[in-house]
Amino acid sequence: MPATRQVIDRMIESLKQAAALITSYRRQSTVARRLSITNRDKFTTTAQSVNTCCQDLMLSLQIHQSSKIEILTRDIPIDDDDKAAETFVAEHGSLEAIQHDRELVKEFAQQQHLVMDDTVMDQLNANLTDTIQQNQARLEVILKDNVNSAVLDGFKGLVAELNAAESEQRFHCVQCDKEFTNATNGLKSCSFHRGEYDSWGQSYPCCGTGHPCQFQPHRAKHHCDYPYGAFFPRARAITGYVDTVDEWASVEDTNLEDDGVKKASVGQLLRWVSRGERLDEATILISVGTIWYTEPYYFNTFTAKEMETITRSVRLSRRTLIFRTSTSESEFAMAEWILSVSGKITGVRLTAKSATSTNPYVRVCPIDMAKATKSGDIMTLSEGGMRSYIPASPYILPATIRAGPEISDIQIRPPRTNFKTKTSPALRVILKTMSDPPLKANPELASSKVDYFQGVVSVFNNNAAASNNPITIASASASYRLVGDPTYNPCEALKLTDRAELPITIEPRQSWSLKFEAAVPRSEDDVKLDIKWWNRAIVARHRPIRIKITLEDIEGEECSLVLEYVFKPYPFNKSGANDIGEFFFDDPVLLQRNCIRVEKCDAGGTGVVKIAGNEIETKRLEKIVYRALKTGKTEVDLEIGQEKDYGTWEWAAWALIDFSCRRVYAFKIMVKEGKLVEKKRLGCLGYVLCPPYGESVDKQRPISYATEFVKLAQLEPYPVQQIVTDDAFDDFKPVVPPKPIISPVSPTSPSAQPQVPGDLAQRLTSIDFNLSRIATALERLVSHVEGQVPPSG
Numbered sequence: 001m002p003a004t005r006q007v008i009d010r011m012i013e014s015l016k017q018a019a020a021l022i023t024s025y026r027r028q029s030t031v032a033r034r035l036s037i038t039n040r041d042k043f044t045t046t047a048q049s050v051n052t053c054c055q056d057l058m059l060s061l062q063i064h065q066s067s068k069i070e071i072l073t074r075d076i077p078i079d080d081d082d083k084a085a086e087t088f089v090a091e092h093g094s095l096e097a098i099q100h101d102r103e104l105v106k107e108f109a110q111q112q113h114l115v116m117d118d119t120v121m122d123q124l125n126a127n128l129t130d131t132i133q134q135n136q137a138r139l140e141v142i143l144k145d146n147v148n149s150a151v152l153d154g155f156k157g158l159v160a161e162l163n164a165a166e167s168e169q170r171f172h173c174v175q176c177d178k179e180f181t182n183a184t185n186g187l188k189s190c191s192f193h194r195g196e197y198d199s200w201g202q203s204y205p206c207c208g209t210g211h212p213c214q215f216q217p218h219r220a221k222h223h224c225d226y227p228y229g230a231f232f233p234r235a236r237a238i239t240g241y242v243d244t245v246d247e248w249a250s251v252e253d254t255n256l257e258d259d260g261v262k263k264a265s266v267g268q269l270l271r272w273v274s275r276g277e278r279l280d281e282a283t284i285l286i287s288v289g290t291i292w293y294t295e296p297y298y299f300n301t302f303t304a305k306e307m308e309t310i311t312r313s314v315r316l317s318r319r320t321l322i323f324r325t326s327t328s329e330s331e332f333a334m335a336e337w338i339l340s341v342s343g344k345i346t347g348v349r350l351t352a353k354s355a356t357s358t359n360p361y362v363r364v365c366p367i368d369m370a371k372a373t374k375s376g377d378i379m380t381l382s383e384g385g386m387r388s389y390i391p392a393s394p395y396i397l398p399a400t401i402r403a404g405p406e407i408s409d410i411q412i413r414p415p416r417t418n419f420k421t422k423t424s425p426a427l428r429v430i431l432k433t434m435s436d437p438p439l440k441a442n443p444e445l446a447s448s449k450v451d452y453f454q455g456v457v458s459v460f461n462n463n464a465a466a467s468n469n470p471i472t473i474a475s476a477s478a479s480y481r482l483v484g485d486p487t488y489n490p491c492e493a494l495k496l497t498d499r500a501e502l503p504i505t506i507e508p509r510q511s512w513s514l515k516f517e518a519a520v521p522r523s524e525d526d527v528k529l530d531i532k533w534w535n536r537a538i539v540a541r542h543r544p545i546r547i548k549i550t551l552e553d554i555e556g557e558e559c560s561l562v563l564e565y566v567f568k569p570y571p572f573n574k575s576g577a578n579d580i581g582e583f584f585f586d587d588p589v590l591l592q593r594n595c596i597r598v599e600k601c602d603a604g605g606t607g608v609v610k611i612a613g614n615e616i617e618t619k620r621l622e623k624i625v626y627r628a629l630k631t632g633k634t635e636v637d638l639e640i641g642q643e644k645d646y647g648t649w650e651w652a653a654w655a656l657i658d659f660s661c662r663r664v665y666a667f668k669i670m671v672k673e674g675k676l677v678e679k680k681r682l683g684c685l686g687y688v689l690c691p692p693y694g695e696s697v698d699k700q701r702p703i704s705y706a707t708e709f710v711k712l713a714q715l716e717p718y719p720v721q722q723i724v725t726d727d728a729f730d731d732f733k734p735v736v737p738p739k740p741i742i743s744p745v746s747p748t749s750p751s752a753q754p755q756v757p758g759d760l761a762q763r764l765t766s767i768d769f770n771l772s773r774i775a776t777a778l779e780r781l782v783s784h785v786e787g788q789v790p791p792s793g
């Protein structure tokens with residue numbers, strides 16, 4: 001049957017075309033299907049050709065048309081959506097005008113409640129005929145196998161086959177992480193959360209429940225049309241690392257009242273995740289706003305190929321806006337395409353403005369769209385934020401005021417060691433200080449009532465080696481006296497510290513080391529301070545103290561030696577390399593410096609200064625200036641002050657603002673006595689210049705000073721104490737002990753006592769008398785010569 005064969009061949013051809021058309025059509029998303037109104041013509045033509053074939057085939061096979069085939073003879077149906085599409089296209093001129101205009105397609109999609117993503121534009125612009133041809137090869141195989149049975153079973157089987165072919169096209173939804181097909185994707189098929197699951201709080205922050213709060217169609221590609229939880233970790237994998245993006249340009253402006261940040265950036269996406277594979281294709285990343293479900297944001301990528309569609313669309317529509325976070329003119333972030341005169345995209349303009357800035361930040365990044373690369377230098381068109389002006393003259397700050405005495409951390413002098421042994425001729429000993437310094441204060445023990453002094457004294461028996469005069473020390477005692485005081489007072493206790501017990505006997509020319517610890521009671525006022533100090537003595541903090549060690553021998557003869565202790569203060573903290581100011585008052589009772597330091601922060605960070613360790617950042621200063629400009633207050637408490645040592649002292653700091661130059665020019669620091677001190681007598685108030693910070697307009701302005709209100713209160717004067725640092729109380733000429741006379745007759749005689757022989761004594765007395773007489777005579781003679789005193793007989 002050559003005729004039937006011919007018909008079948010023709011039919012196969014028609015069916016192939018029809019099937020390819022259907023497959024291609026199904027691959028189009030709903031929006032593209034609706035807008036491609038030429039689809040309908042294609043269907044009509046195909047249907048007609050299939051119809052003709054079928055009729056021929058029916059005739060050939062002499063069978064009746066089935067109702068299935070009858071469908072094909074009917075008009076291609078037009079539904080309401082088709083009509084809407086026709087109207088929409090008619091309104092905007094032609095399909096040509098729409099298919100390149102992304103915004104118009106988007107508008108239509110919204111009107112029709114349909115999903116619109118980047119693939120739609122590609123589908124609209126792809127030639128359906130090309131796609132049909134691509135599908136033909138695949139379908140040919142299916143058709144060859146099926147045509148016989150298709151003819152026999154009618155179109156039922158073929159339609160089922162085609163349905164099966166479509167159902168193979170499965171997509172993975174980025175919103176709900178489930179599989180879907182176009183056939184099963186409805187308007188509310190996808191349920192998900194706006195926010196990202198918070199594993200810490202074990203909930204979804206968007207709605208606080210486990211049940212999805214959003215319903216939309218499934219989406220196969222990531223998008224920023226509306227928020228969905230899975231988007232944020234994906235974006236964070238890029239924004240949170242430095243190796244993911246090569247940022248070309250960015251703008252950022254902070255609201256100085258609510259800290260809200262407006263920002264936008266453009267750059268090249270290098271990898272989707274840190275340390276991941278580098279992208280082969282140059283990809284532009286544009287980000288606007290804060291990527292979070294509560295905020296409007298834009299975060300999208302474009303390859304050079306994807307830019308082609310965008311370029312066509314923008315050229316025709318002249319719609320250059322990429323994204324804007326808000327329609328508000330006072331506060332927004334925005335990204336726009338920049339077009340050349342010919343309508344080519346030549347770059348991206350970024351804008352960020354917060355309500356507290358007068359001007360927006362505007363930067364332009366030139367981009368070569370064909371290569372998706374940066375093609376020139378970034379241009380800054382406008383600078384926002386809080387900008388200061390350059391002061392036309394240097395600021396002159398008032399001098400620091402300090403009330404109360406200033407103390408030193410240097411020992412007033414080293415302790416004296418030139419005290420001599422005081423003894424009676426009968427007790428021939430030499431006492432010598434062996435410890436250095438002579439006395440150590442509270443080295444092991446500390447009390448709040450007494451100060452302990454430790455020292456070592458060597459006791460030397462100065463009798464001749466052969467004299468057989470041992471010395472026996474029966475007791476030891478200690479007394480103390482502050483330099484300038486008239487008397488020695490007994491110490492509270494004297495303890496021999498090396499477990500020595502008295503009496504102790506020292507042989508001639510031998511010595512014994514007396515290691516002792518003397519406890520000196522504190523004054524009533526000092527006891528009230530209730531302080532324990534190690535290695536320093538409270539009792540001697542103003543005046544040196546002397547401790548006299550007195551030894552008594554078995555016969556009641558005494559000898560003594562004085563040792564001195566001079567207070568050595570703890571050194572004050574040394575100023576650091578970054579210090580720019582030091583504000584303090586000294587506590588003369590506790591010899592303590594209550595000090596607040598101001599340091600300059602290292603360049604490169606956000607900090608400007610550190611006041612007592614509190615870092616003050618640029619943003620903080622800008623906020624202060626902004627508020628000052630609003631309120632007119634130019635002296636602002638930084639609210640970082642503190643009470644110290646349980647309220648014995650306190651400090652506070654203020655920023656001083658130059659209205660004219662719109663900057664903080666200095667800090668004022670006050671250090672004073674705290675609430676525990678009733679009678680306020682000590683304090684300090686000073687200023688330190690604020691180092692340059694932040695951005696400034698390249699323009700000079702005359703300076704203006706702040707109106708200050710905070711002052712150091714009128715303090716009672718602190719009485720100046722005259723401090724005695726030394727006296728001669730313990731200085732005396734020691735009686736040179738007579739040399740032991742060793743009798744030439746009996747040099748070894750132990751009983752030999754030193755004595756002046758009688759005749760020698762007589763002669764000495766005679767010489768004395770004669771000398772005295774000569775002196776008197778001379779005096780008189782001199783007086784006589786001067787005629788003052790009449791000579792007497």
Ligand SMILES: [Zn+2]
Binds near residue numbers: 194205208211212214
């Ligand atoms: Zn939710």
Ligand SMILES: [Zn+2]
Binds near residue numbers: 177190
């Ligand atoms: Zn989904």
